[in-house]
Amino acid sequence: MTRSPLARAAGAFLANPAALAGLLIFVLMLAAQGLGPMLYGVDPLDIAAPPLSPPDGDTPFGTDYLGRDILAAVLVGGRATMLVGLTAAVLSVSIGTTIGALAGYIGGRADALLMRITEFFQVLPALLFAMVVVMLFRPSLGTVALSIGVVSWTGTARLARAEFMRLKGLEFIEAARAEGATDARIIFRVILPNGMAPLIVSATLAFGGAMLFEGGLSFLGLGDPNVISWGLMIGQNRSYLLDAWWTVTFPGLALFVTVLSIALIGDGINDALDPRSINH
Amino acid sequence: MSISIGRRGAIVAAGATGLPIASHAQAPDPKRGGTLVMLGASTRHVNPALQSGTPAGIPGTQIFASPLRFDDKWNPLPYLAESWVLAADGKSLTLNLVKSAVFHDGAPVTSADVAFSIGVIQKNHPFKTMLEPVEGVDTPDPHTAIIRMSRPHPAIMLAMSPALCPILPKHVYGDGRDILTHPANTAPVGSGPYRLTEFKPGESITLARFDRFFIPGRPYLDKIVMRIIADAPTALLALERQEIVYIPYVTTVRDAERLGKQAHLQVSDKGFEGIGALNWLAFNCAKKPLDDKRVRQALAYLADRPRMLKVLQGGKVPVALTPIHPGSPLYTTEVNHFDYDLKKAEALLDEAGHKKGADGVRFKLTIDPIPGAVETSAGVAEFLRGQFKRAGVELELRTAPDFPTWAQRVAGQEFDLATDAVFNWGDPVIGVHRTYLTRNIRKGVIWSNTQSYSNPKVDALLDAAAAEPDPAKRKAEYKEFQQLVVDDVPILFLHPFPYTQAAHKGLKGLPTTIWGPMSPWDEMYWEAADRR
Numbered sequence: 106m107t108r109s110p111l112a113r114a115a116g117a118f119l120a121n122p123a124a125l126a127g128l129l130i131f132v133l134m135l136a137a138q139g140l141g142p143m144l145y146g147v148d149p150l151d152i153a154a155p156p157l158s159p160p161d162g163d164t165p166f167g168t169d170y171l172g173r174d175i176l177a178a179v180l181v182g183g184r185a186t187m188l189v190g191l192t193a194a195v196l197s198v199s200i201g202t203t204i205g206a207l208a209g210y211i212g213g214r215a216d217a218l219l220m221r222i223t224e225f226f227q228v229l230p231a232l233l234f235a236m237v238v239v240m241l242f243r244p245s246l247g248t249v250a251l252s253i254g255v256v257s258w259t260g261t262a263r264l265a266r267a268e269f270m271r272l273k274g275l276e277f278i279e280a281a282r283a284e285g286a287t288d289a290r291i292i293f294r295v296i297l298p299n300g301m302a303p304l305i306v307s308a309t310l311a312f313g314g315a316m317l318f319e320g321g322l323s324f325l326g327l328g329d330p331n332v333i334s335w336g337l338m339i340g341q342n343r344s345y346l347l348d349a350w351w352t353v354t355f356p357g358l359a360l361f362v363t364v365l366s367i368a369l370i371g372d373g374i375n376d377a378l379d380p381r382s383i384n385h
Numbered sequence: 386m387s388i389s390i391g392r393r394g395a396i397v398a399a400g401a402t403g404l405p406i407a408s409h410a411q412a413p414d415p416k417r418g419g420t421l422v423m424l425g426a427s428t429r430h431v432n433p434a435l436q437s438g439t440p441a442g443i444p445g446t447q448i449f450a451s452p453l454r455f456d457d458k459w460n461p462l463p464y465l466a467e468s469w470v471l472a473a474d475g476k477s478l479t480l481n482l483v484k485s486a487v488f489h490d491g492a493p494v495t496s497a498d499v500a501f502s503i504g505v506i507q508k509n510h511p512f513k514t515m516l517e518p519v520e521g522v523d524t525p526d527p528h529t530a531i532i533r534m535s536r537p538h539p540a541i542m543l544a545m546s547p548a549l550c551p552i553l554p555k556h557v558y559g560d561g562r563d564i565l566t567h568p569a570n571t572a573p574v575g576s577g578p579y580r581l582t583e584f585k586p587g588e589s590i591t592l593a594r595f596d597r598f599f600i601p602g603r604p605y606l607d608k609i610v611m612r613i614i615a616d617a618p619t620a621l622l623a624l625e626r627q628e629i630v631y632i633p634y635v636t637t638v639r640d641a642e643r644l645g646k647q648a649h650l651q652v653s654d655k656g657f658e659g660i661g662a663l664n665w666l667a668f669n670c671a672k673k674p675l676d677d678k679r680v681r682q683a684l685a686y687l688a689d690r691p692r693m694l695k696v697l698q699g700g701k702v703p704v705a706l707t708p709i710h711p712g713s714p715l716y717t718t719e720v721n722h723f724d725y726d727l728k729k730a731e732a733l734l735d736e737a738g739h740k741k742g743a744d745g746v747r748f749k750l751t752i753d754p755i756p757g758a759v760e761t762s763a764g765v766a767e768f769l770r771g772q773f774k775r776a777g778v779e780l781e782l783r784t785a786p787d788f789p790t791w792a793q794r795v796a797g798q799e800f801d802l803a804t805d806a807v808f809n810w811g812d813p814v815i816g817v818h819r820t821y822l823t824r825n826i827r828k829g830v831i832w833s834n835t836q837s838y839s840n841p842k843v844d845a846l847l848d849a850a851a852a853e854p855d856p857a858k859r860k861a862e863y864k865e866f867q868q869l870v871v872d873d874v875p876i877l878f879l880h881p882f883p884y885t886q887a888a889h890k891g892l893k894g895l896p897t898t899i900w901g902p903m904s905p906w907d908e909m910y911w912e913a914a915d916r917r
Contacts, residue, residue: 150770150771150774151771152696152768152771156696156697156699170697170759170760170764171696171697171764171767171768171771172696236786239786240786240790243783244784326784326786327786330763330782330783330784331781331782341759341763344618344758344759348639
């Protein structure tokens with residue numbers, strides 16, 4: 106029993122084949138986005154072949170309605186999608202954790218008020234609300250990430266609140282308070298590190314969810330039209346779906362595989378950090 | 386499938402040399418009966434005297450008759466007016482009305498109704514130039530109406546068209562109530578081939594055969610149901626499944642081709658010369674750096690329209706070179722074609738003082754594509770982004786979630802470039818002048834001179850052509866106008882909208898005159914007995 110908790114969790118994670126597969130796929134996708142464009146060397150905005158050419162030797166994934174190479178776009182499109190997903194996830198987890206922590210720690214009227222606000226956001230149809238936010242501003246990566254972050258934090262808030270309510274009554278918190286620690290210190294240095302496990306899992310899943318969300322917004326024509334993303338590719342080409350399946354299938358597959366890998370990683374972290382799984 | 390200018394030109398020429406031409410293809414004996422269930426469009430009312438556009442125009446031209454109608458070669462034909470005389474000085478048009486025409490309520494159609502209707506249209510219709518010089522309508526007897534004008538106004542003939550001059554019964558619409566909110570706008574009384582039986586806003590418009598229509602034996606159909614389906618793909622599927630049997634305006638080549646391959650359907654690209662719909666790229670001439678003609682010309686040289694149409698429309702749509710629709714007899718190709726020329730474009734941009742920066746960029750522009758089918762809006766913008774980049778001009782797309790958002794930006798003149806869809810409406814005076822006259826720069830009004838284009842020579846030419854009674858001289862003036870505007874590039878004209886009408890094969894007598902679906906369907910009938 107000399108291993109640190111972190112090393113033990115890492116070991117549990119790597120021993121989980123599903124989690125390992127998820128991590129491998131994700132790293133592969135990252136590498137494809139990072140090195141792919143250089144290796145493939147085709148400008149995704151250039152008209153490379155006749156419009157809607159099926160996949161062949163020159164254009165392995167075919168071309169879109171303007172004759173642009175779909176493989177080149179798929180290799181670039183993940184950057185915007187992942188960037189939006191990451192930004193939105195950070196935003197969503199930050200808002201959610203802050204509100205949940207305050208509600209759970211302070212309790213009483215503050216809790217009631219903050220939870221009513223959370224419920225207000227929870228009952229709004231998320232996609233519609235995000236559409237309104239994007240329409241109010243001009244569609245850009247920033248506004249899309251903002252809109253996704255603003256509508257998707259409620260789950261994290263409830264989770265954080267529950268963790269804080271559970272932990273704040275425990276003896277070591279009482280001990281910290283008796284030592285004269287301030288509320289801020291107790292929240293950030295004492296409770297938060299101990300309640301981190303579910304929040305990390307929640308953040309991982311939020312990352313994948315936000316990527317899907319970006320795809321949905323772009324599909325509805327509300328993505329940033331100036332930056333190639335998988336969602337934008339699907340949205341722009343969806344009216345050609347019946348005539349040219351490859352225009353939407355490949356970006357769709359890329360999105361699916363990436364989100365799936367992130368979900369597997371999230372599950373793996375969850376299992377690895379779960380104290381009940383230590384003895385297994 | 387394709388819109389062929391050559392073919393049309395040949396037809397016009399044949400008409401001019403007096404060769405006998407068969408009137409539009411018609412089977413020898415049309416048969417009575419049957420129902421037409423078709424695609425309708427949402428409209429607040431069905432009174433085309435107050436509103437332009439196809440949603441009110443299509444049902445409106447079935448319900449209301451007009452003084453004249455037109456064939457497929459721009460020739461006027463008798464309708465409510467059995468004959469007419471345009472005075473030698475061009476300042477009056479005498480209409481001799483048919484004596485047998487009655488409104489749907491049984492009252493006779495008289496010259497007083499014509500005078501009343503022209504007054505209503507002049508006062509309320511958005512096309513202000515259409516009847517601008519009309520001073521009044523004399524009614525010496527119940528069947529003679531004389532339209533008096535302050536100056537020659539050749540556009541008056543096309544202004545008598547079904548969609549532009551519906552004859553309203555004075556005893557219904559002139560009862561003193563406000564015409565704009567008159568209840569008869571949704572429960573209309575006209576003298577056209579069909580009468581309205583049900584108006585369900587946003588859902589359907591139902592028409593029934595008017596048994597006392599003044600043309601004996603017509604119309605042939607018993608009933609027309611216009612079903613409103615807002616979503617285009619759903620409407621196309623409904624046609625494929627025969628839930629509806631007629632779509633008057635199919636808007637993309639791709640859709641028309643798909644429908645044309647169906648064994649039970651027929652498609653036709655005839656019948657869209659009158660509205661003359663153009664897709665174009667508008668430049669905001671009041672904004673730097675687009676206020677410099679050389680910059681606009683450079684962008685025109687970069688655009689490479691033939692290649693754009695090859696990519697986006699499969700090469701099945703021709704380039705429209707000028708402000709006048711290629712289907713109009715006034716169209717000319719003797720203008721600058723702006724064939725793709727990267728060197729010339731770069732030279733013009735250098736000359737205008739926009740040298741390439743260290744990053745290879747000269748300047749950045751935004752483009753607002755009009756919400757619509759990809760290949761006529763966002764696709765155009767995407768294509769141009771690649772073209773302009775070759776000369777160091779960055780183009781940023783600013784997509785609008787809906788039409789009002791786009792219209793607000795363009796009408797408010799808060800744009801650099803925009804793709805736009807604008808209709809000619811038959812005579813240039815009606816639909817073309819508005820885009821180029823300096824005095825029509827009206828902030829906040831969509832489809833005015835939103836480009837802030839101003840050329841005194843163009844203004845003078847347009848005013849002269851509007852009042853020119855001699856057709857040859859008028860044509861020459863419009864030719865010079867087209868040459869000037871094309872060279873100034875307030876707009877880069879792209880292509881005529883590839884409209885087609887698609888219908889069940891058993892439906893005969895499709896409206897293929899210049900006004901197409903926006904003309905009375907008194908000749909439409911079902912061939913197959915089981916449809917009747």
